[in-house]
Amino acid sequence: MKVLSVSSEVFPLIKTGGLADVAGALPIALKPYGVETKTLIPGYPAVMKAIRDPVVRLELPDLLGEPATVLEVEHAGISFLVLDAPAYYSRTGGPYVDATGKDYPDNWRRFAALSLAGAEIAAGLMPGWRPDLVHAHDWQSAMVPVYMRYYPTPELPSVLTIHNIAFQGQFGADIFPGLRLPAHAFSMEGIEYYGDVGFLKGGLQTAHALTTVSPSYAEEILTPEFGMGLEGVIASKAYNLYGIVNGIDDDIWNPETDPMIAQTYNVTTLKDRAVNRQRVIEHFGLENDDGPIFCVVSRLTWQKGMDLLAEVATEIVHMGGKLAILGAGDPALEGALFAAAGRHRGRVGVSAGYNEPMSHLMQAGCDAIIIPSRFEPCGLTQLYGLRYGCLPVVARTGGLNDTIIDANHAGLQAKVATGIQFSPVTAEGLLQAVRRAMHLFQDRKVWTQMQKQGMKSDVSWGRSAERYAALYSSLVSRGA
Numbered sequence: 115m116k117v118l119s120v121s122s123e124v125f126p127l128i129k130t131g132g133l134a135d136v137a138g139a140l141p142i143a144l145k146p147y148g149v150e151t152k153t154l155i156p157g158y159p160a161v162m163k164a165i166r167d168p169v170v171r172l173e174l175p176d177l178l179g180e181p182a183t184v185l186e187v188e189h190a191g192i193s194f195l196v197l198d199a200p201a202y203y204s205r206t207g208g209p210y211v212d213a214t215g216k217d218y219p220d221n222w223r224r225f226a227a228l229s230l231a232g233a234e235i236a237a238g239l240m241p242g243w244r245p246d247l248v249h250a251h252d253w254q255s256a257m258v259p260v261y262m263r264y265y266p267t268p269e270l271p272s273v274l275t276i277h278n279i280a281f282q283g284q285f286g287a288d289i290f291p292g293l294r295l296p297a298h299a300f301s302m303e304g305i306e307y308y309g310d311v312g313f314l315k316g317g318l319q320t321a322h323a324l325t326t327v328s329p330s331y332a333e334e335i336l337t338p339e340f341g342m343g344l345e346g347v348i349a350s351k352a353y354n355l356y357g358i359v360n361g362i363d364d365d366i367w368n369p370e371t372d373p374m375i376a377q378t379y380n381v382t383t384l385k386d387r388a389v390n391r392q393r394v395i396e397h398f399g400l401e402n403d404d405g406p407i408f409c410v411v412s413r414l415t416w417q418k419g420m421d422l423l424a425e426v427a428t429e430i431v432h433m434g435g436k437l438a439i440l441g442a443g444d445p446a447l448e449g450a451l452f453a454a455a456g457r458h459r460g461r462v463g464v465s466a467g468y469n470e471p472m473s474h475l476m477q478a479g480c481d482a483i484i485i486p487s488r489f490e491p492c493g494l495t496q497l498y499g500l501r502y503g504c505l506p507v508v509a510r511t512g513g514l515n516d517t518i519i520d521a522n523h524a525g526l527q528a529k530v531a532t533g534i535q536f537s538p539v540t541a542e543g544l545l546q547a548v549r550r551a552m553h554l555f556q557d558r559k560v561w562t563q564m565q566k567q568g569m570k571s572d573v574s575w576g577r578s579a580e581r582y583a584a585l586y587s588s589l590v591s592r593g594a
């Protein structure tokens with residue numbers, strides 16, 4: 115089976131969050147199931163710089179008003195189609211925001227263009243290769259099924275995965291003419307969304323199947339609290355919504371072979387983590403004592419509960435814990451965390467910015483990872499934590515709920531516990547969870563047993579890739 119995957123970020127070419135990890139790992143995990151994927155991605159400067167000897171596959175002289183070229187290239191075991199459109203993607207700044215952190219004003223056109231290019235490839239415009247199915251991810255490529263529905267070309271089956279419903283691609287109705295869709299696409303069944311244009315909304319209406327990245331989140335987004343305005347649309351498609359939990363690339367995230375950590379180890383050589391712990395202590399300027407180091411590797415946003423963390427930092431320190439925080443995002447949250455580090459030198463360390471190697475070292479050297487998310491579609495850092503023996507302390511929501519087994523009495527007795535869950539997601543809830551972690555940490559036998567249990571748990575793509583493959587097959591055999 116041939117699949118066209120369309121994503122605005124794919125590891126290792128470009129990454130701002132978990133979407134990139136998933137879009138990079140899934141095609142590789144699907145290969146054993148006979149799925150051959152080509153992945154369409156925008157030609158951002160970082161992408162154009164990284165790729166070698168691409169082949170021109172398709173010229174699009176007027177892609178929503180600008181010229182574009184589709185290039186094909188193999189990179190890191192992934193078959194890429196790169197949409198080289200300098201007017202849209204050749205910019206300083208990130209994939210979505212400029213150097214000052216502001217959304218590009220023409221994001222609607224940049225990602226409608228990506229989606230339209232995907233729909234053109236799906237329609238067979240690229241000589242020699244036509245997919246059997248299209249898989250789009252999040253709002254940035256949610257317009258692929260919309261274009262497939264409204265353009266006068268044969269329609270293929272399509273899957274749209276919701277990685278985070280908080281980002282919806284909602285724009286003023288004035289952009290509608292620029293999308294070059296027929297007038298009736300601006301309707302309830304199409305992309306009209308509370309009088310605006312909604313990219314994700316349009317994708318939800320037109321894709322043949324919807325998936326999201328954990329079973330719990332699949333249920334949550336049916337409610338007003340988590341659906342963020344789209345719960346009604348999703349409820350009308352609930353018969354076609356699948357919650358499939360993310361896996362991780364266990365070659366890249368393997369403590370036995372990871373080149374980004376100071377000392378490799380496995381479940382039988384856990385003591386060797388001490389070398390990594392020492393590096394973390396040095397990097398974050400922490401005191402070298404026996405108290406646990408709690409780490410955070412996160413976007414600094416309200417979603418991730420980083421305000422709660424800032425609120426309880428002092429109490430964590432008073433309990434004898436240390437904090438090592440790596441994050442980028444909201445300047446106000448960053449400021450609050452830096453202020454905590456200033457108050458508690460040697461106990462709280464903050465590293466601002468995006469640092470992939472450091473994120474590996476922290477999982478390999480810290481004792482626990484705190485994830486106090488208010489909502490979390492899946493979450494990947496708790497899965498990396500499991501694999502690296504860095505105990506997850508997580509909010510009981512979404513994928514965090516589905517992937518961590520709480521160290522309650524029964525969980526400990528049965529020796530199945532892999533971390534700590536807490537609810538409600540408040541400062542007090544978080545604090546109590548840290549208190550429980552501190553308590554468990556005193557009993558090294560129990561702690562080690564939990565680390566080992568986590569390292570043994572299956573966080574690979576195996577079963578989930580099989581579910582995607584089965585979904586693809588059923589859609590292809592059904593026809594669009």
Ligand code: ADP
Nearest residue numbers: 131132412413441467468469470473493494495
């Ligand atoms: P989200 O996609 O919502 O940000 P996930 O947990 O799914 O959350 O994925 C986050 C990914 O980004 C993980 O791979 C994590 O290690 C990585 N990450 C987040 N912040 C940083 C950072 N400051 N430096 C390096 N990696 C980071």
Ligand code: GLC
Nearest residue numbers: 132133277327490491492493
């Ligand atoms: C989103 C979600 C995160 C999920 C990731 C990959 O960024 O916020 O929970 O793990 O997508 O699916």
